[in-house]
Amino acid sequence: MKTIKTIALSAIAVLVISACSDSSSPTTALETPTPTKESSNHHLLVDQSRLDIYFPVELSADLSTYSPQQKEMLSLLIDASKIMDDLFWKQAYGQDKSDFLATIKDAKVQTFADINYGPWDRLNGDKPFLSGVKEKALGAQFYPADMSKDEFEAASFSDKDGLYSIVSRDENGKLIATPYSEVYAEELSEAADLLLQAAELAENKEFANYLKMRAAAFTSDQYQASDFAWIDMKTNPIDVVIGPIEVYEDQLFGYRAAFESYVLLKDLSWSEKLAKYAAYLPELQKGLPVDAIYKAQMPGTDADLNAYDVIYYAGHSNAGSKTIAINLPNDEEVQLQKGTRRLQLKNAMRAKFDHIMLPIAEELIVPEQRKHITFDAFFGNTMFHEVAHGLGIKNLVNGDGTVRAALKEHGSALEEGKADILGLYMVRQLLEKGVISEGVLEDYYVTFMAGIFRSIRFGASSAHGKANMVRFNFFKQEGAFNRNEAGQYLVDIEKMGQAIDALSNKILVLQGDGDYPGVDKLVNEMGLIKPDLAADLQKLSDAEIPVDITFKQGKKVLGL
Numbered sequence: 001m002k003t004i005k006t007i008a009l010s011a012i013a014v015l016v017i018s019a020c021s022d023s024s025s026p027t028t029a030l031e032t033p034t035p036t037k038e039s040s041n042h043h044l045l046v047d048q049s050r051l052d053i054y055f056p057v058e059l060s061a062d063l064s065t066y067s068p069q070q071k072e073m074l075s076l077l078i079d080a081s082k083i084m085d086d087l088f089w090k091q092a093y094g095q096d097k098s099d100f101l102a103t104i105k106d107a108k109v110q111t112f113a114d115i116n117y118g119p120w121d122r123l124n125g126d127k128p129f130l131s132g133v134k135e136k137a138l139g140a141q142f143y144p145a146d147m148s149k150d151e152f153e154a155a156s157f158s159d160k161d162g163l164y165s166i167v168s169r170d171e172n173g174k175l176i177a178t179p180y181s182e183v184y185a186e187e188l189s190e191a192a193d194l195l196l197q198a199a200e201l202a203e204n205k206e207f208a209n210y211l212k213m214r215a216a217a218f219t220s221d222q223y224q225a226s227d228f229a230w231i232d233m234k235t236n237p238i239d240v241v242i243g244p245i246e247v248y249e250d251q252l253f254g255y256r257a258a259f260e261s262y263v264l265l266k267d268l269s270w271s272e273k274l275a276k277y278a279a280y281l282p283e284l285q286k287g288l289p290v291d292a293i294y295k296a297q298m299p300g301t302d303a304d305l306n307a308y309d310v311i312y313y314a315g316h317s318n319a320g321s322k323t324i325a326i327n328l329p330n331d332e333e334v335q336l337q338k339g340t341r342r343l344q345l346k347n348a349m350r351a352k353f354d355h356i357m358l359p360i361a362e363e364l365i366v367p368e369q370r371k372h373i374t375f376d377a378f379f380g381n382t383m384f385h386e387v388a389h390g391l392g393i394k395n396l397v398n399g400d401g402t403v404r405a406a407l408k409e410h411g412s413a414l415e416e417g418k419a420d421i422l423g424l425y426m427v428r429q430l431l432e433k434g435v436i437s438e439g440v441l442e443d444y445y446v447t448f449m450a451g452i453f454r455s456i457r458f459g460a461s462s463a464h465g466k467a468n469m470v471r472f473n474f475f476k477q478e479g480a481f482n483r484n485e486a487g488q489y490l491v492d493i494e495k496m497g498q499a500i501d502a503l504s505n506k507i508l509v510l511q512g513d514g515d516y517p518g519v520d521k522l523v524n525e526m527g528l529i530k531p532d533l534a535a536d537l538q539k540l541s542d543a544e545i546p547v548d549i550t551f552k553q554g555k556k557v558l559g560l
Contacts, residue, residue: 042103042104042109042119042130042131042132042133043130043131044106044109044129044130044131045127045128045129045130045131046121046124046129049544050112050121050124050129051108051109051111051112052544052546053123053546053547053548054115054546054547054548054549054550055351055355055356055546055548055549055550056549056550056551056552057348057351057355057549057550057551057552058551058552058553058557059310059311059312059313059347059551059552059553059557059558060311060557060558061265061309061311061558063558063559063560066238067203069201069203070201070203070237070238071560072201073198073201073202073238074238074263074311074558074560075555075560076194076195076197076198076201077194077195077198077238077240077242077261077263077312078263078312078554078555078560079194080191080194080195080198080240080242080261081240081242081261081262081263081312081314081315082314083187083188083190083191083194084191084242084243084259084260084261084314084315085259085261085314085315085318086187087184087187087188087259087315088117088249088258088259088260088314088315088316088319089117089118090141090184091140091141091142091249091256091258091259092117092118092140092141092249092258092316092319093117093118093119093141094141097114100113100118100119101113101114104130109130112129113129113130115319115320115550116129116319116320117318117319117320118136119133120133120136122319122320122321122458123320123321123457123458123547123548137252138251138252138409139250139251139252139253139256140249140250140251140256140258141166142166142167142249142250142252142255142256143167143252144167144168144169144175147167147175149252149253151175152167152175152253155174155175157174157175157176157177158176158177159177159179160177161253161255161405162177162255162256163244163247163255163256163257164179164180164181164221164223164244164256164257165177165178165179165180165183165221165256166178166180166183166256179221180221180244181218181219181220181221185219188218188219189218189219191215191218191242192215192216192218192219193215195211195212195214195215195218195242196211196212196215198211199211199212199215202236202238204233204235204236204237204238206229206232206233206234206235206236207233207236207238207239209229210226210229210230210233211240213225213226213229214226214229214230214242214243217243218243223243223244223331224331224333224334226243227328227329227331227334228334228338230328230329230341231329231334231338231339231340231341232338234304236266237265237266237268238263238264238265238266239262239263239264239265239266239308239343240261240262240263240264241260241261241262241264241326241328241343242260242261242262243257243259243260243261244257244258244259244260245257245258245259245260245316245328245330246258246260246316246330246412247330247404247411247412248316248412249316249319250409251409252409253408253409254404254407254408254409254410254411254412255408258315258316259315259316260313260314260315260316260317260318261312261313261314261315261317262310262312262313262314262317262323262326262343262345263310263311263312264308264309264310264311264343264345265308265309265310265311266306266307266308267306267307267308267309267346270306270307270344270346271305271306271307273307274305274306274307274344274383275304275305276435277305277383277384277387277430277435280426280430280435281339281387281390281391282298284391284425284426284429285298285391285392287429288391288392288422288425288504288508289425289501289504289505290504290505290508290509291509293397293512294392294393294397294508294509294511294512295391295392295393295508297336297393297394297395298336304341304342305342305344305383305387306341306342306343306344307343307344307346308343308344308345308346309345309346309347310345310347310348311553311558312553312554313551313553318551320458320548321458321547321548322348322352322548322549322550322551323345323348324344324345324348324349324352324382325342325343325344325345325349325382325383325385325386326341326342326343326345326386327340327341327342327343327385327386327387327389327390327419328340328341328343332394332395332402332404335390335394336394339390340386340389340390342383342386342387343386344379344382344383344386346379348549349378349379349382350375351549352454352548352549353375353378355546355549356454356545356546356547356548356549357373357378357447357450357451357454358373359540359543359545360450360453360454360540360545361373361450363488363539363540363543363545364450364453364487364488364489364536364539364540365446365449365450365488365489366484366488366489366490367488368490369442369446369490369491372440372442372443372445372446372447373443373446373447373450374439374443374447376438376439376443377438377439377443377444377446377447377448378447378451380427380436380438380439380444381423381424381427381444381447381448381451383423384423384424384426384427385419385420385423386419386423387423387426388418388419388420388421388422388423388425388426389415389418389419391422391426392418392422392507392508392511393508393511393512396512396513396514397512397513398513398514400514401514403415403511403512403514406514406516407510407511407514407516407519408516410516410519410520410523413466413467413470413523414467414507414510414511414519414522415511416466416467417466417467417470417471417503417507418504418507418508418511420448420467420468420471421471421500421503421504421507422504424444424445424448424500425500425501425504427441427444428441428444428497428500431444441493442491442493445491445493445496446491449481449489449491452468452471452472453536453537453540455467455468456468456469456472456529456533456537457537457540457547457548458547458548466523466527469526469527469528469529470522470523470526470527471503472533473525473526473527473528473530474499474502474503474526475496475499475503478495478498478499478502479492479495479499480492480495480496480498480499481496483532483536487532487535487536487539506522510522
């Protein structure tokens with residue numbers, strides 16, 4: 001997942017706990033929104049300095065050791081990724097990207113709109129930053145703009161909570177779901193053809209098979225078989241994560257998946273360091289600080305940890321804050337049978353550490369603990385966050401469906417919170433066992449604390465941001481840190497460990513019970529930015545510390 005020079009913190013706090021607001025627009029999800037009359041005369045609604053919150057990073061790579069066939073394949077994968085980018089624009093905003101950007105005359109504002117995939121600031125609670133723009137619909141373009149949550153809940157239609165369909169209205173005004181393969185037939189057919197061409201060039205048979213299966217999924221909406229094929233790949237030096245994957249863009253229900261892509265180069269030396277950790281998952285699952293019923297679902301062990309340099313981001317993964325690690329597939333059945341693959345995006349991670357984490361620590365961590373802010377700990381915390389997605393529980397303890405479906409729009413935020421907190425639990429356990437040899441516990445806890453400040457700045461519209469606000473307030477309640485008069489934080493190592501266990505238990509029980517009211521209450525009570533924290537975050541803005549990174553990327557940058 002990521003995230004100010006000037007941030008409307010009070011607005012973020014309100015948005016975290018606000019209910020869904022209906023739009024009065026008659027536009028349906030399958031129609032393209034008509035630009036407002038003011039669209040050609042937009043003016044900026046935020047301070048000009050807001051446009052500088054992203055630090056530009058070039059996604060270059062040394063491709064000298066790659067064969068001509070591999071380079072041609074990379075070019076094809078980037079072309080397919082560009083289609084995912086266009087599809088996400090349609091899902092997130094609706095209007096054609098080039099038409100929308102053409103309405104903005106100022107180049108800097110245009111770039112900011114491009115980064116945000118529309119006129120809403122993703123790192124400031126999705127607030128409009130241009131005049132003449134309505135509030136962003138919580139359901140993006142996945143649902144009719146005039147549909148209420150109550151109407152959806154009361155309706156009965158095929159594929160109601162499907163991952164790969166758009167909800168619209170039929171000629172009688174009733175809700176229906178139309179598969180992505182029909183709504184985006186032309187684009188997905190072109191993307192499938194590009195993947196098939198890439199498969200012909202692939203020197204790794206497993207990777208070629210995955211590309212073919214993913215191409216078939218684009219035109220059938222049946223993605224599980226290609227997920228199984230992707231998780232079985234172990235030796236391919238080039239990888240691509242592509243398709244409709246994460247549900248974060250659907251803030252109304254958390255049902256619909258958004259299109260995205262990453263084109264990746266495997267870092268063999270770093271990957272070798274990580275291979276040993278997946279084997280400990282069953283043992284760590286058994287030791288979770290929760291009753292047995294909430295840890296009875298054993299994670300698959302046929303999973304791997306690897307490090308990559310990413311050379312192209314597209315769609316959801318490139319919108320606003322940038323992902324630095326991947327844990328997939330999301331399919332609960334695949335996870336329980338096979339586990340997951342955890343991909344650490346090392347070059348993007350290093351850019352965030354150097355340009356964001358270290359400056360944050362200089363401002364908000366007490367001097368005597370700054371030595372514990374290390375890249376190894378940042379890398380480790382991020383990695384074990386992804387590993388921890390495989391721990392805990394995927395299906396309700398009463399057998400009545402999945403956690404994701406039961407917790408609806410809160411599901412993503414709670415899952416991110418679980419992964420963060422169980423990642424810290426894993427670090428402590430593996431340090432005690434001597435499995436982790438890099439650094440000491442203080443490194444991981446203090447670096448994690450600095451990471452909370454980094455992620456809170458993503459804003460309320462991010463699942464990661466919400467999870468961090470809840471965790472910060474829980475840690476404060478449990479005395480896991482102290483704040484001095486200068487607004488600097490000192491981590492209490494012993495109390496931090498106790499708070500980690502307490503929050504782990506709370507989250508796992510909420511998930512296992514599918515307790516939607518309980519999660520809603522947790523977000524309402526703990527998902528707030530209070531005055532002291534608001535003042536501290538403002539210090540980061542005043543110091544002009546970037547909130548996140550943006551990329552200079554593509555074939556020209558790579559010399560393809």
